[in-house]
Amino acid sequence: MDITRLTAEEIREKIEKKEVSALEVTRAHLDRIREIDGDLNAFITITEEEALEAAKRVDQKVKNGEKLGKLAGIPVGVKDNIVTKAIRTTAGSKMLENFIPPYDATVIKRIKEEDGIILGKTNLDEFAGSYSTESSYFGPTKNPIDKERVPGGSSGGSTAAVRAHEVALALGSDTGGSNRQPASYCGIVGIKPSYGLVSRYGLIPLSNSLDVVGTFGRNVKDATLLLDVIAGSDINDPSAMEVERVNYLESLQADIKGMRIALPGEYMNMPMDSRVKEKVLEAARLFEKLGAKVEEVSLPHAKYAWATYYLIVVSEISSAMAKYGGVGYGYRTEDYETLDELYIKSRTEGLGEEIKRSIMAGTYILSSQEGKKYYEKAFRVRALIKEDFDRVFETYDVILSPTTPNLPFKLGESVKNPTEMYGSGIFNIPANVAGLCAISVPCGYADGLPVGLQIMGDRFKEINILKAAYAFEAELSLGGEHSGI
Amino acid sequence: MTREEVLQVADMCKLSLSEEEINIFMGMFTGVMEQVKELDELDTENVEPLYFLNIKDKPYREDVVEESLDREEVLKNAPEEEYGYFKVKKVME
């Protein structure tokens, strides 16, 4: 049995049944990482020692007949913008290359409490601020499906690691699609929870209004398993909400007959790769076959979503990034004569091009009269965009769309056309703007490249998108262990 | 956006851009602002800005002391420290 081919659910089952030990599972995955990651570059830091220790503790629990956590023995990858105590957390940046957090993010605490085994910190776009993982200070990650292509971003390291069986589950984050687009590009499942479902305490911020922590798995159940563990209010994150907890795993299997599915006309008319469009329309038909009702709807303010998103995200980036100046922590320039120089040189030398451009844009917006006017306007338009969704969700349970308008592009291609790359998040950003939940589930291949289907749900109605995704996946027979091409 | 303005903005956010970076930024930003200006098409005068998605009844906490970090941990990531303080070496103000 090749342990790394098992799903997360299977791994836990086998450990509980004592068919395999947590140590064996951990070693197998560490071996796999050793074998392929030199080339793949999905990991920035591999926490071998800590993982083996954690595995031994789980095995001790099994031996003692103690109750096992929900993630017992399952190898997990953590996107490197989520702080891990005593383990270097870099955010993919030179600025935090040697930063050792003195505390664990809440989601990390929860994974540890449920006996999950963290194998390492995965690669990402610098500070999660882009869409291909190419802006990482630690080099780009390759897409396991096609090594000449990007895995997507900003959570490319996590999705590549899951796809390539280096880990069974992974954490990511999503500000404008970063937990869905790379899932789509790597042919796996990615869940973006509703804003406020999962604690952001310990998530290095990019945009405080839009950021969430998300999960990845090779199938819907696995990704849901991790979501179940990390979700829930947290006193350390005042913006996380007290929501009635639903047992996602139990409700997955429910029949979706009669489910009302919306297909936004505005999205389907946006420019996109025709192969992607075809696959998504196929998916819609499949849902109908399953007994759901698929209808076209209108989201009248759809065309304004990008500008709204942009104004909010760059303004908040410029604010979130103000803490990096080489004073209390982080990269500090070697020589400086004035305080200004300390800041300018540390920030200029420590930060990459893309994130600097976002900081510049945000600074302009917040510092000029004109910019400030649009900043405030963006929050008003945000209300209108949310209203569009509220109206649709009065009648419909979920909304379908492609995850991305394109297929994974080649490494190095995005540099030639920076704005083209931003366009790849066009179907994702509305969920961030309105705080909705969304899932990307593989819906087939086009010329060997994966296509992702995005299913969006109303705030805190994760159960709807999970049910729909699960039923869809089962029908498409991509559920369970699937190896893609 | 003029080059002057770009340099002013860079100074405000403490960044130093190369000529190439300035040009890339100006090009990109001009394009972006055009799309941003499309928001003017919408009448939002009677729309409340949506700053907060999560409204709570009691979004505050009690005034109870909890343990702080050990000084060693506090200073662990300091680029330079002395006598238990964070240090920034001699600068002219």
Next chain:
Amino acid sequence: MPLKQNYPWEVNIVAYKTIVGLEIHVELLTKTKMFCHCKNEFGGDANTHCCPICLGLPGALPKLNKEALEYGIKAGLALNCQIADRVKMDRKHYFYPDLTKGYQISQDDNPLCSKGYLEIESEEGPKKIGIQRIHIEEDTGKSIHTEAGDTLVDYNRAGVPLIEIVTAPDINSGEEARMFLENLKNTLKYIEVSDCKMEEGSLRCDVNINVVDTETGKRTNITELKNLNSFKAVATAIEYEENRHISLLKEGKNTIKETRRWNDVENVTVAMRGKGTTDNYRYAVDVDIPPVTIKEAWIDEIRANLPELPHAKKERFMREYDLPEYDAGVLTQSKELSIFFEETVKLCDDAKQVSNWIMGDVLRRLNDEGIEVGDLKFGPEDLAALLKLINDDKISNNIGKKVLREMFETGKKPEDIVKEKGWIQISDEDELKQIVGKVLEENQQSVIDYKNGKDRALGFIIGQVMKATRGKANPQIVNKLVLEAIEEK
């Protein structure tokens, strides 16, 4: 010195009007910081009250302190302000080593309190100084500059809760500013939201000042004054600065809109080097802190629990204890003093007597030593005991003052002091008659002088008796006995 005093013969006494507004930062006495559970405590080893939140570590999130919010509301109510019905926080961005996140969480528009006032007793009578706004925010860390020129930063203070109070430009002199600050300090101490110690930095004050030529209407550019470390410095700096503005006006010139630093060694303001105050703070909403709705019920509850404010207490003292306004004013200038007074009166009967002693000897000592009522080594019950000894004729008033001095020094009970020092007043007439007799014998000339109309000789004789008894004789009895004895002669 104010210009008016220098030139009393000036025809136009109010040729120039000084306009002053104050910006005051007050540290709140909560147990924890504004956004985290770290201790809010002055002193302490550097960097020992810090956590990921106040250190601004990536990923940390702020947690609003309910008590700080309540203290802010209390301050607003005590200063007659309107309280906002919704509180949201904003980020104020600038780069400085003592500001960990690169932004300070503060309030831009929609401050917690607004449109209030505080009364002062100006030269022209009671005057309301408007308070434009009070908002809550967090304090920064502290930087020290070493001799080598390095900067060392301590983040213990980073995140401490502050209220920022901005007055209307209603203040017209250094003295008025000082009075305002005294009243403000008293009020805030009364409601126990701050200890307002400028020397510890729990109260900081910046001044905005300009001058108007009342004839021509010409105004100078506003200058901002910083580095004022005492109420006196505020007053002196304002006087210096208004002179500077007036001198320039007289020369047909104007001031530059700038920030100036008070140098309290040379007693001058100096232009600050470096960039001007053209900081663009790029205010943005802090979405990590969900807005707080302040319900009427909560405000009513806070208002109901406010301790008696200085003004109300003064009126009550005048009524209840039949004290003159002056006395009531002095006694209520600090909450501790007023409590000390009332506790003492509970144990005595004569409120006026207690008032005199406190206003006189006690207050003098407190001011001389620069200490607070809380630092006294004795309590109200001890002062009451002392007064009882005097009223019972056990000791004279003068001895009483000596005993009080001992009480200040040692904290011993008045009865013990009197016993130890053997200061019990001699009231035994037989004993005193003997001494009086002796003194009269030794000072026969004085007796003759007195009989011849020299009243001063009586005083001398009494003085001699007091000397002979080392001051312990009951002066009234001595007086009586001496007169009787002289009569007999």
